[in-house]
Amino acid sequence: MILPHIEDPEAGTRLAAQVIELFRQPFYLKGAxxxxxxxxxxxxxxxxxxxxxxxxxxxxxxxxxxxxxxxxRYKCYDGKGQAEASELMELRNYLRKALSRGELELYYQPxxxxxxxxxxxxxxLLRWNHPKLGPVSPQQFIPLAExxxxxxxIGEWVLRVACAQNKEWQEAGFPELRIAVNLxxxxxxxxxxxxxxxxxxxxxGLEPRYLELEITENMAMKNENLPTLELLRDMGITLSIxxxxxxxxxxxxxxxxxxxxxxxxxxxxxxxGKDERDEAIIHAxxxxxxxxxLSVVAEGVETEAQYRFLAEHECDDIQxxxxxxxxxxxxxxxxxxxxWKS
Numbered sequence: 001m002i003l004p005h006i007e008d009p010e011a012g013t014r015l016a017a018q019v020i021e022l023f024r025q026p027f028y029l030k031g032a033x034x035x036x037x038x039x040x041x042x043x044x045x046x047x048x049x050x051x052x053x054x055x056x057x058x059x060x061x062x063x064x065x066x067x068x069x070x071x072x073r074y075k076c077y078d079g080k081g082q083a084e085a086s087e088l089m090e091l092r093n094y095l096r097k098a099l100s101r102g103e104l105e106l107y108y109q110p111x112x113x114x115x116x117x118x119x120x121x122x123x124x125l126l127r128w129n130h131p132k133l134g135p136v137s138p139q140q141f142i143p144l145a146e147x148x149x150x151x152x153x154i155g156e157w158v159l160r161v162a163c164a165q166n167k168e169w170q171e172a173g174f175p176e177l178r179i180a181v182n183l184x185x186x187x188x189x190x191x192x193x194x195x196x197x198x199x200x201x202x203x204x205g206l207e208p209r210y211l212e213l214e215i216t217e218n219m220a221m222k223n224e225n226l227p228t229l230e231l232l233r234d235m236g237i238t239l240s241i242x243x244x245x246x247x248x249x250x251x252x253x254x255x256x257x258x259x260x261x262x263x264x265x266x267x268x269x270x271x272x273g274k275d276e277r278d279e280a281i282i283h284a285x286x287x288x289x290x291x292x293x294l295s296v297v298a299e300g301v302e303t304e305a306q307y308r309f310l311a312e313h314e315c316d317d318i319q320x321x322x323x324x325x326x327x328x329x330x331x332x333x334x335x336x337x338x339x340w341k342s
Contacts, residue, residue, distance in 0.1 A: 009044055009076070016040045016074035023072075037072035039063055048077045061089065067147070092144055094130060099154060104128055106161050107326035110335055111180075111297060111319045114311040119339040121212070123180040123319065124162040125326045126154070151184045156196050158182075163204035163211060165329055170210075174336045178238060180212040185219050194231045201235075208236035214263065216242055221253050233258035240297070245285060254292055262289055264315070266300020273305045286313045 006012055019038055026033035041062030049055040058077040066075040098104055104126060111121040128136040145151040159181055166179040187193050201208055213232060219225055220241055233239055240261035241254075245268065254262075264285060271278025282298075289296045298310050301320030310318060324335060 006044065009047075012042045012044060013074060013076065016042060020072065020074065039066040039071050040074035041066060041077065042074060043077045048079075057089075064088065088144070091133075091136070091141065092148060094133070095128075095141055095144055095148070095150060098128055098130070099150075099157060103130055104154065104157070105328065106158065106165070107328055108165075108179075108332045109319055109326040110324045110332070111317045112323045114307070114315050114318050117323075119175070119177065119335070120317055121178040121180060122166070122332070123214075123326075124158060124165075124182075126158055127326075146184060146186055149186060151186045152190045155184055155187045156200070159197060159200040160203060163200045163206045166210055167204045167206040169333075169336060170206075172333075174340055176210060178210050178212050180214055180240070182214045182242060183219070185216075188219060188222075188225050188228060193228055194235075197232060197237065198235065209238070212238040212240055212261070214240050214242040217244065217246075217253075220257055220259070226257075230258050245281060251288060254288070254294070259294065261295045261297060264296060264298040266320075269298050269300045269306055269310075269320075270302075272309045273303070279309065282310070283313055286315065290314070 001015075003012060003015065019040060023036055023038045026035055028034075041059040041064070043049060043055045043058035043062060045055055048058045062075045062077040066073050069075065105128075107125045107127050108122040109125060110119055111123065112118065113120045126138060126142070128138075128141050130136055142151070145154055162179050162181050166177065170176055183193070187196070190196075197211075197213070200206075201211065215225075215229075220229070229239060238261060239257075239259040240263055241257075241259055242263050243265040244262040246265045262285065264282060268278045268282050268285075272282070273279075286296060288294075295316040296314075297317040297319060298306075298315050299319045301307055301310065301318045301322045303322060306320075307318060307322055327335070
């Protein structure tokens, strides 16, 4: 919004507060109530810029500051953290072009069966190699992809590439493995997730039983996602709960979900041998999983002590640096050869 003839900065903040208050009223669509929130950034002439492009850019930075502060609020541009904000803005712009420029790549981390050390699966992990910035951390660019909505397009690409790669390994004569792909909340919200998954499977020729889709607890608990999850399950795809136990949820939802695996988060695994509470939580998870006939995979396993504890408590599969780090497809081929020969 452009406001001419602002006499004092408080006039802008007053209007922003009024707009946010207006959004507290529901929107009605086909007889249903919908609630939206507003994040607002404010830049004033001439304090925050002498021309329109500069003012718009600084208002945009202030808006992102409002979103990062919890959303549903306003922020005035103050110039603080300008370097960091500029870096994030630049990173967002780079990310919009990363897929078309071929800068994204999938790495794969093997999953090993506890006890036998047999290779049983892979997890596909997204990596970004920028020609100027070099490798960009997933912890840095994945939230940006979620925030901008680019994760939907990127997620579809990940599905296609992971399915095609798994099929390629199978056709090369390697043992048939399941490949796990992470899903985002944005992909569920897009409304055609099942169609995207089906398209990736059909294009690659991969059988659904060799695909595993990982979702968070928060996504699993939303009632509106249940029909999609059931549809994916009925297609023959394995569904698992990622980072199990780290989010605000009730164990009661497990009995009604169409899932077959849970994944113990590395934050619990790292406490093995150090914190009895982490060990007790893992033991409880194992008991619940057994009663509900769910298989269990533990991630972030880095020591022999962690591995022994998990194996003793009948964890099914292990994933972590103790066995393998995430690697590009050409190096994973060597891993497959090692296990195939053995």
